[in-house]
Amino acid sequence: xxxxxxxxxxxxxxKVESDFDPGLSDPANDEYGIARWxxxxxxxWIRSDGVTARTIPEPPFSPAxxxxxxxxxxxxxxxxxxxxxxxxxxxxxxxxxxxxxxxxNDAAGVPPKYRDYAAxxxxxxxxxxxxxxxxP
Numbered sequence: 001x002x003x004x005x006x007x008x009x010x011x012x013x014x015k016v017e018s019d020f021d022p023g024l025s026d027p028a029n030d031e032y033g034i035a036r037w038x039x040x041x042x043x044x045w046i047r048s049d050g051v052t053a054r055t056i057p058e059p060p061f062s063p064a065x066x067x068x069x070x071x072x073x074x075x076x077x078x079x080x081x082x083x084x085x086x087x088x089x090x091x092x093x094x095x096x097x098x099x100x101x102x103x104x105n106d107a108a109g110v111p112p113k114y115r116d117y118a119a120x121x122x123x124x125x126x127x128x129x130x131x132x133x134x135x136p
Contacts, residue, residue: 002078005071009090012124013070013097016117022063033061035070045069045076070097077101085109094121 017036018024024031030038042061043053046069057065078093080101085092087109095110095118096103103111110118 002075004078004090004093005074006090006129008125008128008130009074009094009121010067010071011128012121013094014067015124015128016094016120022066023060025059032059033066034063035061035066037061037066037069041073042066042069045073048072073097081105082108088122088125090125091118091122094118 022034077096
């Protein structure tokens with residue numbers, strides 16, 4: 001697992017993607033479930049053994065299949081982002097989830113089209129990341 005892919009990142013992204021709605025259905029964008037998976041992309045990440053599903057899955061997608069697949073995909077994205085990019089790499093990972101790691105690398109950060117999305121993820125990251133406890 002990549003150290004940037006944390007429960008707080010997943011929670012922030014799920015909040016922005018679907019407001020934690022496991023029944024989300026957006027046929028116009030071909031996105032479904034809590035993680036807004038498109039069936040043709042989920043096919044690559046749905047299996048924990050790394051084998052691509054033989055068929056394209058059909059919605060609805062449960063949180064039990066969507067969230068682990070999201071984690072696997074984010075762990076795949078993370079090392080493909082240019083380490084020299086400025087900014088919070090967790091937010092860059094989230095932007096790459098929405099578009100692609102190539103587009104984030106080419107833009108040298110979050111592409112303009114995804115800046116609002118990235119700002120919302122950053123907001124919830126702060127909200128969902130526990131403060132470091134300082135002992136007296």
